[in-house]
Amino acid sequence: MTGDLTARDDPVRSDRGDGPEIAVVGAGAVGVTAAYDLARRGADVTVYDSGAVASGSSGRAAGVCYDAVATEPAATLAREAIERFRALSGPETFAFHxxxxxxxxxxxxxxxxxxxxxxxxxxxxxxxxxxxxxxxxxxxxxxxxxxxxxxxxxxxxxAGYADPGAYTACLAENAVAEGATLATHTPVTVETDPPRVVPQDGSSRAVGGVLVAAGAHSKRLLAAAGVPIAMxxxxxxxxxxxxxxxxxxxxxxxxxxxxxxxxxxxxxxxxxxxxxxxxxxxxxxxxxxxxxxxxxxxxxxxxxxxxxxxxxxxxxxxxTPDREPLVGRLREGLYVATGFQGQGFMRAPATGRRIAEQLLGGSGIDAFDPTRFSGDESFRVREGMSVTDE
Ligand SMILES: Cc1cc2nc3c(=O)[nH]c(=O)nc-3n(C[C@H](O)[C@H](O)[C@H](O)COP(=O)(O)OP(=O)(O)OC[C@H]3O[C@@H](n4cnc5c(N)ncnc54)[C@H](O)[C@@H]3O)c2cc1C
CATH class of the missing domain: 3.30.9.10 (D-Amino Acid Oxidase, subunit A, domain 2)
Structure with missing residues (x-):
């Protein structure tokens, strides 16, 4: 077990497991941060991943993190994320340099x-x-x-850098310590109305909310559930x-x-x-x-x-078409966090916390509302670090 994050984090009230049952698809940096924050706030969370923790993009990322962002609310989120990297990191948790x-x-x-x-x-x-x-x-x-x-x-x-695999492993362990269940090597599909995830063994039950944080697979997973996204x-x-x-x-x-x-x-x-x-x-x-x-x-x-x-x-x-992420509610009980344009790791500490709060009834971030697109837009892939509109 890596070190306990709770002592370093902001205090939140947690009546363990008394909150809604939430399924998170994806044990990458975003999914496990959301799971950690959901569990700390009392939700009964299960995180599913088709592979191991950080087996998607989070295990392949460079780990560059910075607050130099020219648009709001991305700049606020970037600043929150850097502050949280600094607060949570340490010799017993993960290194943020x-x-x-x-x-x-x-x-x-x-x-x-x-x-x-x-x-x-x-x-x-x-x-x-x-x-x-x-x-x-x-x-x-x-x-x-x-x-x-x-x-x-x-x-x-x-600014600074961290090993994305180490951050993700640490947050996953702390999510479990806060009461979350981690189901790795468990690919799932998603159904709506009511929201549920379906593992390959066919077992499934309706839950209070599903967060799709499945990285590059999020579009395919949601399309199979009849919910197109612009990514x-x-x-x-x-x-x-x-x-x-x-x-x-x-x-x-x-x-x-x-x-x-x-x-x-x-x-x-x-x-x-x-x-x-x-x-x-x-x-x-x-x-x-x-x-x-x-x-x-x-x-x-x-x-x-x-x-x-x-x-x-x-x-x-x-x-995404406007190079801003898709983070928020897609329909009743169904949420998504993807479309990070190569900057998903550096914002994960803030994005995970914000989407967790929204899943538990808080307000979302309007500019990142995934329903601002219908999902059938045609758009060009443009690199995220670029400083121009091209
Ligand atoms: C080479 C490279 C360099 C990068 N450098 C940086 C950087 O310096 N800074 C930065 O901020 N970002 C960087 N990124 C981007 C960063 O990796 C991503 O934005 C971030 O990791 C996204 O995290 P995530 O949790 O959303 O997705 P992921 O880490 O991809 O996690 C999604 C998880 O969902 C799981 N999954 C998918 N489908 C299913 C299913 N059906 N059932 C169950 N589980 C499923 C996958 O196995 C995966 O583990 C880089 C990316 C790459 C590839």
């Missing part, structure tokens, strides 16, 4: 430079403690990072290379790549495929050319880097 996050555009890339500059203005408007940093100051503060080609850069101290899974790639870099985390918008320190050196990624992927059959291995193409871009930004790629992989993110 505070680390500044820099995002930048190169000289000659006016589109990204303008987008970063206007994004910083909007962040200032709603109190995000991020600011512009001049290239000379960037070079002075982070000598490993090439800055002589930088047109515009932002930096925030409200498309898309494939991204990442790698770990040997390196001697301690900070910052950074995103080069011109090159379309990011990196953060990792116990084995550097974790870096992108390689977004802007097409819908099949969550059952997508290629989990990185493309053969991915490592060489990415390390070229890493060396551009970190000229002293001598890449030695240890491993590379692919995983899925989920896109």
């Amino acid at each position: 505070p680390c500044p996050y820099v995002w930048l555009a190169r000289e000659g890339d006016a589109e990204h430079a303008d987008a970063i500059a206007s994004g910083l203005d909007r962040m200032a408007d709603h109190g995000v403690p991020a600011g512009r940093i001049e290239p000379s100051a960037l070079a002075g503060r982070f000598p490993a990072l090439r800055a002589d080609d930088v047109a515009v850069a932002g930096v925030t101290e409200g 498309k899974p898309y494939r991204v790639q990442a790698l770990v290379t040997a390196a001697d870099v301690t900070e910052p985390m950074w995103y080069d918008a011109t090159a379309g790549c990011y990196a953060r320190p990792h116990p084995d050196g550097l974790l870096a990624g992108n390689g977004t495929e802007a097409v819908e992927a099949d969550p059952d059959t997508y290629d989990r291995d990185a493309n053969p050319e991915f490592a060489a193409s990415l390390t070229d871009r890493l060396v551009h930004r970190l000229p002293d880097l001598q890449p030695d790629v240890q491993r590379a992989w692919a995983g899925l993110c989920t896109a």
Whole structure:
């Protein structure tokens, strides 16, 4: 058992198991956070996963977390999540490593430079403690990072990284300690009216609420229940290379790549495929050319880097038409949390808590209401970290 989170968390009244019976589909970062918060608030929760805890995207994510978000209410949620990462982490729970996050555009890339500059203005408007940093100051503060080609850069101290698998395992264990039941290796389907989940052995019973937090499978699962959602899974790639870099985390918008320190050196990624992927059959291995193409871009930004790629992989993110997530009520007793555009891990501590509160009668987040789309929209997959509308 990893450490007890409750002592570090905000106090909530919990009459264990006296609340409604809730089924959560998906033991990823979002599902187990919701389960933990539901159980702490007295719900009788069962979490189902077709595999192990964190066997979906949460076990393949980079773990980059930051509050530098230019739109509300996503900025508030991002800030809440960072605060909760800080509060819950520790030697006995999971590690959250505070680390500044820099995002930048190169000289000659006016589109990204303008987008970063206007994004910083909007962040200032709603109190995000991020600011512009001049290239000379960037070079002075982070000598490993090439800055002589930088047109515009932002930096925030409200950032850090965590191992998504470790966070998810910790929250799952604490959900169980709070009284939740964890049913791993148990694929389920969902039915509505009344809401219920149906494991493959056919056993099922109506519950007070179902939360579909099934990551890239959420669309398929809900479509089979006759509930379309406007979401498309898309494939991204990442790698770990040997390196001697301690900070910052950074995103080069011109090159379309990011990196953060990792116990084995550097974790870096992108390689977004802007097409819908099949969550059952997508290629989990990185493309053969991915490592060489990415390390070229890493060396551009970190000229002293001598890449030695240890491993590379692919995983899925989920896109929506407006690049905001689908979090909330779909119909009576049926809720969803997906569509995080590559930022689902960094918001999980706040998203899980908010959807748990909504399931127990609280208000949802209007801007994330999944019914703002009918589910049959045609839209392009656009990468989540991008600072422009493209
Ligand atoms: C390479 C890569 C890098 C990333 N980097 C970052 C990052 O730096 N920061 C960040 O914030 N995000 C990042 N992401 C995105 C992040 O991984 C996701 O947004 C986040 O993990 C979503 O969590 P989740 O709980 O919604 O879904 P998941 O972790 O995918 O969990 C869904 C679970 O549902 C289960 N499931 C599916 N269907 C069924 C069924 N029928 N019955 C039972 N269980 C089912 C799956 O097995 C899975 O375990 C990255 C993703 C990838 C692939």
